[in-house]
Amino acid sequence: MKKIYVLDTNVLLQDPNAIFSFDDNEVIIPAIVLEEIDSKKRNADEIGRNARYVSRLLDSLRDQEGRLHDGVNLENGGTLKVELNHKSFRRLQETFGESTNDNRILAVALNYHLEQKEMDTPRPVILVTKDTLVRIKADVLGLRAQDYLSDHVAPMSDFYTGYNKLTVHPAIIDEFYSFRELQLKKLNIEYRLNPHEFVILKDELGTSKSALLKVSRDGLSLEPLHLSNDPIWGIGARNTQQRMALELLLNDDIPLVTLTGRAGTGKTLLALAAGLMKVEDEHRYKKLLIGRPVVPVGKDIGYLPGEKEEKLRPWMQPVYDNLEFLFDTKKAGDIDKILAGLGSIQVEALTYIRGRSIPSQFIIIDEAQNLSKHEVKTIISRVGEGSKIVLMGDPEQIDHPYLDAESNGLTYVVERFKEQSISGHVTLHRGERSALAQLATDLL
Structure with a gap:
């Protein structure tokens, strides 16, 4: 089932191509978002650059596809619509009172949500924002809200650390110290190690025998560290x-x-x-x-x-x-x-x-x-x-x-x-x- 995504300003300022990240679903940009983007476009920083990019992108879609508030087609099969008002702020005012920019964006999402509930086949309405408090407010209103994840590289739990700890038979550690090199295939690991990734070998039998190695430039073997542990400018590794x-x-x-x-x-x-x-x-x-x-x-x-x-x-x-x-x-x-x-x-x-x-x-x-x-x-x-x-x-x-x-x-x-x-x-x-x-x- 197709969904309706309502975008917060911070999503577009973080990723100006965000409108193309929602497959063949409908993307809604509240009018207040355009106001906020306009207020940032003169900034001489990354935020200003993205604001100007979004402005040019929306203008090119208007020029090629037609009036944005009527809805236009996107190249990924989805649609984009700039929402001028979508009913009133009244329903939200009972909960949050003040008509702030964040609350006006929430109001658009809430009105779409209530409108869809009356349909025979209602579509899910999802507010996309990088603002934690806006997501909390959406939850209070019974709205689905999510962070914008397309710009995320990897979950924190999967971040690359640059080193691995492996337990091996002590004979493998002895082989490394004898030949000062170790072919990666001898470790029988199921995953790939990266060039210059460090490997700490530990004895699987529980002795104190260990070795610190580094993956070679070609990623095929393990080699010793080339530098001694002598201090440089009075600083040594602790x-x-x-x-x-x-x-x-x-x-x-x-x-x-x-x-x-x-x-x-x-x-x-x-x-x-x-x-x-x-x-x-x-x-x-x-x-x-x-x-x-x-x-x-x-x-x-x-x-x-x-x-x-x-x-x-x-x-x-x-x-x-x-x-x-x-x-x-x-x-x-x-x-x-x-x-x-x-x-x-x-x-x-x-x-x-x-x-x-x-x-x-x-x-x-x-x-x-x-x-x-x-x-x-x-x-x-x-x-x-x-x-x-x-x-x-x-x-x-x-x-x-x-x-x-x-x-x-x-x-x-x-x-x-x-x-x-x-x-x-x-x-x-x-x-x-x-x-x-x-x-x-x-x-x-």
């Missing part, structure tokens, strides 16, 4: 996942590295230490470029006083904190003098990185979970010849209003690149900032 991360960060043959994990797991510190070693010690790259999205102020730092550097400082302070630790500075302002003297380390907001071509640089993008799919594509596509880019963040800590753990740009890159030989990923689980910080992460 757990197995951190050692995996350093293996990827210091490998020049892996130009794309993604690191995920909660606060305090060492993502930023490890990436900065690796970048400093590659730029300052080995001179493998010309510059260390560190970027961070400025989400808390709507990606606009213009209202802050001072020059660009002064505006950026509050949002980039976590990066400076880690640099102060690595350089072991003693006084306030010392890190600025060091960076000015070196000239090879640049800290920028992503507002100033997009649109550039960036060759021969070690690029670190912190808090990448606050990037959309389009934004992360824009950034990675600007990486020039001879550069390495590291994307890191915590997918469970999203500040962006239209993203979540399963639809953000960082998760998108991890899942889309996991089978590629030019990329590597590790999820860090254990906090190393302090016992208090780890306890706070677990309990709070």
Whole structure:
């Protein structure tokens, strides 16, 4: 049976092609949604870009198919209709009172639902929204509501971690240590391992015998880690996942590295230490470029006083904190003098990185979970010849209003690149900032 889907504004602002994601069903866009999209189209960010795209898309459908409020056909067999009013707000007013934009969208869905109930063969009416509270309100009204899932890469429980733990016969572990290589087919596993995926072998007989290996670039064999566990810039791996991360960060043959994990797991510190070693010690790259999205102020730092550097400082302070630790500075302002003297380390907001071509640089993008799919594509596509880019963040800590753990740009890159030989990923689980910080992460 065909369904009626009523779309909230946030669905279209997250995915401007969302109207084509509902097969041959009827898609309804309330008129207030057009008003909200119009209010966003002048924004100079991803939301503004999507608002403009939706506007052009709807206009092209109007031009090709006819009047949108009469309903037009979509290429996937469904129909699209812009609902001008659809009866009144009266029925909803008894429950929620105020005629807010969210309530007006709910009113459209409710009126359609009540109208369908009177039909001989009623069609299900489903409100699609990324707003949790709107879904709760819909439930109060007896309406079906669901999140928009087409932009989700994978359920959180299925997220790629970058490593596997396997129990094997001790003879297999002995064979690896003897020949320093192990063919994957000898493990007799039913699933495929990805290039540069790590494997922890444990003795199935219960002894302490174990081995840490990495899948080869061609994905056919297991090889030892190439790097020793010696500290770099005073930073050494404190757990197995951190050692995996350093293996990827210091490998020049892996130009794309993604690191995920909660606060305090060492993502930023490890990436900065690796970048400093590659730029300052080995001179493998010309510059260390560190970027961070400025989400808390709507990606606009213009209202802050001072020059660009002064505006950026509050949002980039976590990066400076880690640099102060690595350089072991003693006084306030010392890190600025060091960076000015070196000239090879640049800290920028992503507002100033997009649109550039960036060759021969070690690029670190912190808090990448606050990037959309389009934004992360824009950034990675600007990486020039001879550069390495590291994307890191915590997918469970999203500040962006239209993203979540399963639809953000960082998760998108991890899942889309996991089978590629030019990329590597590790999820860090254990906090190393302090016992208090780890306890706070677990309990709070």
